[in-house]
Amino acid sequence: MKSLEELTRKNIWSLAPYSSARNEYAGREARVFLDANENPYNQPFNRYPDPLQLELKEVLGKLKRVPAECIFLGNGSDEAIDLPYRCFCEPGRDNVVAIEPTYGMYKVCADINDIEYRPVLLDGCYQTTAEKLLAATDEHTKIIWLCTPNNPTGNCLDRDEVLKVIQQFEGLVIVDEAYSDFSGQQPLRTELGKYPNLIVLNTMSKAWGCAAIRLGMAFASKEIIGIFNKVKYPYNINLLSQQQALEALKRPIDVEEWVRILLQERGRMMEAFSILPICEKVYPTDANFFLAKMTDATKIYNYLVDRGIIVRNRTRVQLCDNCLRITIGTKSENSELLSALRQYQ
Numbered sequence: 001m002k003s004l005e006e007l008t009r010k011n012i013w014s015l016a017p018y019s020s021a022r023n024e025y026a027g028r029e030a031r032v033f034l035d036a037n038e039n040p041y042n043q044p045f046n047r048y049p050d051p052l053q054l055e056l057k058e059v060l061g062k063l064k065r066v067p068a069e070c071i072f073l074g075n076g077s078d079e080a081i082d083l084p085y086r087c088f089c090e091p092g093r094d095n096v097v098a099i100e101p102t103y104g105m106y107k108v109c110a111d112i113n114d115i116e117y118r119p120v121l122l123d124g125c126y127q128t129t130a131e132k133l134l135a136a137t138d139e140h141t142k143i144i145w146l147c148t149p150n151n152p153t154g155n156c157l158d159r160d161e162v163l164k165v166i167q168q169f170e171g172l173v174i175v176d177e178a179y180s181d182f183s184g185q186q187p188l189r190t191e192l193g194k195y196p197n198l199i200v201l202n203t204m205s206k207a208w209g210c211a212a213i214r215l216g217m218a219f220a221s222k223e224i225i226g227i228f229n230k231v232k233y234p235y236n237i238n239l240l241s242q243q244q245a246l247e248a249l250k251r252p253i254d255v256e257e258w259v260r261i262l263l264q265e266r267g268r269m270m271e272a273f274s275i276l277p278i279c280e281k282v283y284p285t286d287a288n289f290f291l292a293k294m295t296d297a298t299k300i301y302n303y304l305v306d307r308g309i310i311v312r313n314r315t316r317v318q319l320c321d322n323c324l325r326i327t328i329g330t331k332s333e334n335s336e337l338l339s340a341l342r343q344y345q
């Protein structure tokens with residue numbers, strides 16, 4: 001790996017971050033807060049929230065088995081996807097490599113930050129190799145984006161190839177594990193200690209059922225997390241989200257139960273799809289959704305919309321011709337979808 005200084009934009013490496021009132025007193029006992037121009041009334045919403053979300057990171061760290069200092073919390077994964085561009089990629093000069101198809105935000109954030117985005121097409125089994133990805137890099141490649149289980153394809157990338165990329169690439173490898181709770185594969189975040197160039201993304205939006213509170217996370221070396229902390233907005237996670245996340249984290253049993261039911265339903269749905277006359281193929285998945293190749297995805301999509309049922313039409317995505325992406329819902333929602341599709345002609 002190149003040094004972190006080489007990988008970081010010069011202006012960011014030398015940045016003196018904003019120091020908030022709460023940063024400066026942090027760690028000492030206090031009773032009277034007259035430092036932040038807050039209103040003393042309307043508790044608890046009158047006070048700025050913890051800029052580093054330490055209580056939440058302690059709880060999350062235990063659950064995820066990652067030290068609190070190796071955790072960054074963002075306003076959704078969206079923030080954790082945008083920040084690496086702002087920290088490491090020089091607009092108009094640097095580039096990133098990513099698998100194709102994959103989650104759309106990696107490219108949107110590259111475009112916003114004026115960073116060249118180099119897609120590497122997956123093969124027919126939605127897999128790739130370290131060799132292909134590394135061949136797309138040059139001396140200006142700062143990041144390789146991987147998503148496993150991948151969205152919209154649903155499958156996990158070959159773990160050996162992912163590890164090869166991490167070991168052989170000189171820059172940063174960001175592995176988005178938004179769906180890892182639904183997968184039998186061992187999450188890569190447990191191997192952070194071995195790979196200083198690895199950043200793993202997780203989110204509260206999927207298995208944890210908290211998309212509304214906007215809480216995404218990045219796990220990485222404490223040096224990389226330190227750079228993110230310099231660049232992020234000082235109070236990027238509001239009090240309500242921090243409180244709600246702490247509540248959710250008290251109930252990991254609920255999440256296990258939700259995942260168990262969703263995986264069971266996923267099995268039922270995939271089986272039912274595979275015998276629908278209008279379904280040509282059901283792709284294997286490790287996530288809470290699956291991809292299905294239909295006879296005519298757009299017609300079927302519109303038919304479902306007319307009945308108040310929304311799925312994702314992926315037909316215009318490369319390698320996903322005539323594919324619908326089906327999220328697993330409750331048993332009754334899933335049954336409604338199936339009965340609508342059985343009546344389709």
Ligand SMILES: *Cc1c(COP(=O)(O)O)cnc(C)c1O
Nearest residue numbers: 076077078103151178203205216
């Ligand atoms: C849904 C999803 C996320 C979650 O994004 P949030 O901003 O945390 O809601 C992240 N990555 C992938 C690949 C996803 O599909």
